[in-house]
Amino acid sequence: MAANFQLAQSNMKNKGNANDLFILQIKTKSDKLINYFLGAYFLIGLLLAGFYDTWLVAIGIGSLSLLAYYSTKVLFPKSNAYQYMLSVVIGIFMAQFIYQMHGLFEMHFFAFIGSAVLITYQKWKLQIPLLLIVLVHHAAFGYSQFIGIDSVYFTQLDYMDLGTFIMHTILAGIIFFICGLWAYHFKKYSDILLKTNSELDKFVYSVSHDLRAPLASINGVIELAESDTSDPVLQERFALMKGSIHKLDSFIKDILDYSRNARVAVNNEQINFQEMLTEITGNLKYMEHHQRMVDIKINVMNELEFRSDRSRLNIVLNNLISNAIRYQDPNAENPYVDIRVDTSDTETSIVIKDNGIGIQKENQEKIFDMFYRVSNKTAGSGLGLYIVKEAVDTLNGRIEVESEPGKGTSFNIRIPNN
Amino acid sequence: MKKWIAISWLIFLFSGIATVFWYNEWKYSLPTPVPKNYQSVEIGDYINLNTSINPHNGKPVFVHFFNPNCPCSKFNIPHVRSLVKEYSGEVNFVTVAMCRDSSHTEAEIQDQTGIKTPVYFDQSLAKSCGVYSTPQAVILTSDNRLFYRGNFNKSRYCTDKKSYYARIALDSLLNIHTQIVFSQSALKAYGCQLPTCTK
Numbered sequence: 034m035a036a037n038f039q040l041a042q043s044n045m046k047n048k049g050n051a052n053d054l055f056i057l058q059i060k061t062k063s064d065k066l067i068n069y070f071l072g073a074y075f076l077i078g079l080l081l082a083g084f085y086d087t088w089l090v091a092i093g094i095g096s097l098s099l100l101a102y103y104s105t106k107v108l109f110p111k112s113n114a115y116q117y118m119l120s121v122v123i124g125i126f127m128a129q130f131i132y133q134m135h136g137l138f139e140m141h142f143f144a145f146i147g148s149a150v151l152i153t154y155q156k157w158k159l160q161i162p163l164l165l166i167v168l169v170h171h172a173a174f175g176y177s178q179f180i181g182i183d184s185v186y187f188t189q190l191d192y193m194d195l196g197t198f199i200m201h202t203i204l205a206g207i208i209f210f211i212c213g214l215w216a217y218h219f220k221k222y223s224d225i226l227l228k229t230n231s232e233l234d235k236f237v238y239s240v241s242h243d244l245r246a247p248l249a250s251i252n253g254v255i256e257l258a259e260s261d262t263s264d265p266v267l268q269e270r271f272a273l274m275k276g277s278i279h280k281l282d283s284f285i286k287d288i289l290d291y292s293r294n295a296r297v298a299v300n301n302e303q304i305n306f307q308e309m310l311t312e313i314t315g316n317l318k319y320m321e322h323h324q325r326m327v328d329i330k331i332n333v334m335n336e337l338e339f340r341s342d343r344s345r346l347n348i349v350l351n352n353l354i355s356n357a358i359r360y361q362d363p364n365a366e367n368p369y370v371d372i373r374v375d376t377s378d379t380e381t382s383i384v385i386k387d388n389g390i391g392i393q394k395e396n397q398e399k400i401f402d403m404f405y406r407v408s409n410k411t412a413g414s415g416l417g418l419y420i421v422k423e424a425v426d427t428l429n430g431r432i433e434v435e436s437e438p439g440k441g442t443s444f445n446i447r448i449p450n451n
Numbered sequence: 452m453k454k455w456i457a458i459s460w461l462i463f464l465f466s467g468i469a470t471v472f473w474y475n476e477w478k479y480s481l482p483t484p485v486p487k488n489y490q491s492v493e494i495g496d497y498i499n500l501n502t503s504i505n506p507h508n509g510k511p512v513f514v515h516f517f518n519p520n521c522p523c524s525k526f527n528i529p530h531v532r533s534l535v536k537e538y539s540g541e542v543n544f545v546t547v548a549m550c551r552d553s554s555h556t557e558a559e560i561q562d563q564t565g566i567k568t569p570v571y572f573d574q575s576l577a578k579s580c581g582v583y584s585t586p587q588a589v590i591l592t593s594d595n596r597l598f599y600r601g602n603f604n605k606s607r608y609c610t611d612k613k614s615y616y617a618r619i620a621l622d623s624l625l626n627i628h629t630q631i632v633f634s635q636s637a638l639k640a641y642g643c644q645l646p647t648c649t650k
Contacts, residue, residue: 085526086522089475093468094468094471104464118461
């Protein structure tokens with residue numbers, strides 16, 4: 034009971050982590066795009082400066098705006114204030130462009146461009162600062178000109194009266210409202226998707242987890258029954274049953290690995306490859322005793338410190354090495370698996386090479402697909418390499434395969450050093 | 452504490468932005484400084500020109516002082532174009548290109564402005580008419596007397612219909628044949644200094 038409760042708690046925690054990860058991904062991606070957008074905004078200012086010699090405005094206001102955005106980002110690293118500053122800065126850039134082109138109507142479209150750019154953060158509230166800038170400065174300057182303050186020359190229209198002002202505001206407001214609405218909807222759908230996804234993951238995890246216990250007890254009962262008889266026919270049938278149970282169990286283990294990769298946040302710690310590989314290969318040596326022993330060579334080139342997620346690396350190496358052992362070539366004289374690890378300050382390169390049966394060229398692209406199996410006869414769930422790919426992706430790494438049927442296969446993995 | 456420093460910093464940046472906008476407005480709102488040895492030419496004076504820009508066909512002459520590098524001159528182009536379109540039957544339009552380097556050709560100026568009037572490069576024309584900024588409009592009667600010298604418009608966008616000074620002057624010359632009195636905002640020269648554009 035206590036154990037179950039703990040498990041549920043850790044599930045909750047992990048679910049939170051996975052959701053946070055997803056939201057963080059949206060944010061990181063958007064931030065990156067915004068860098069490009071702001072760069073483009075600044076360049077547009079420079080381009081427009083050529084028309085009427087507005088270099089001071091382009092460089093002065095452009096760089097002050099960028100400074101305001103990036104300093105907010107640096108000064109309040111944990112808050113979302115910089116996104117609101119972005120909305121303000123987009124408003125200022127719009128004003129700058131309109132000013133540079135001396136009130137050219139077309140430049141007002143930048144209000145709509147800015148409004149659309151802001152959707153990426155999925156926050157309707159980001160539209161508010163932009164709306165306020167449009168509203169307040171039109172109201173303030175338009176009114177000053179309307180009442181005849183001589184130094185204010187704001188609009189080219191000599192009829193920028195209250196009616197026009199209200200019309201403009203309503204139209205701009207509609208755009209901001211629609212963009213805000215989409216942002217709100219995207220956020221809502223993301224939340225629903227996240228919830229469904231995490232429920233599904235949780236379901237997969239609990240079901241797989243709960244399936245293993247009865248399997249283990251069936252296995253135990255068979256072993257008991259096995260010891261009660263010396264009938265060779267029964268013995269053989271028991272062995273078949275155990276084989277199937279083993280297969281089912283390893284399938285469930287694959288699903289658990291998949292679910293763990295999807296749910297659990299990346300936890301970087303120091304990795305000792307020599308130790309890890311010795312343990313994995315030690316466990317795998319006896320995996321399928323009806324086959325020949327495979328010569329496993331481990332070569333860890335240097336002992337630079339490497340940090341990554343231990344459990345995901347374990348899944349990756351375990352799957353690849355067990356595949357190399359399982360698909361050995363019965364005709365090869367000395368089946369081997371050659372594992373080489375080469376670590377640098379930035380990344381580690383892992384090569385797992387065997388002289389097994391190899392993979393046909395046309396199948397090489399598909400081996401990382403979910404539930405893909407080269408033939409129905411092959412043992413395994415069809416999840417192994419899919420999980421490997423998913424885990425490597427989660428670690429921001431890359432995996433490539435080189436293979437020639439009859440000669441062997443080599444998996445090359447690169448994972449960044451964190 | 453950190454929060455207040457950050458907020459002050461941002462306020463400082465925004466004041467900077469406001470200042471740049473304001474400075475740019477203010478710079479353009481100033482009248483062009485009068486040159487040191489400026490010799491004023493009064494309305495009604497007879498203008499003695501080195502280059503004959505007056506074809507003496509009984510029509511008045513409208514001189515557009517244009518600097519291809521002056522932003523103010525550039526904003527003004529569409530307005531001048533509309534004047535030429537409307538009055539070319541009754542008035543002789545000419546462009547005087549005020550530029551230091553003489554690499555510009557008549558065709559280049561005509562292409563830039565889209566106005567196919569004769570272009571003169573004689574820089575002394577400005578002095579003769581008492582012009583020391585661009586863009587400026589000068590209207591000479593058919594017998595070379597100065598009828599109007601001043602701005603095209605109060606606003607630098609040339610879109611304020613109430614202050615189409617050059618047009619108002621043209622209308623009064625063509626229709627009422629009487630001199631009307633313009634305010635300082637029409638007659639005090641605004642825009643870029645000569646011969647190069649310094650603002």
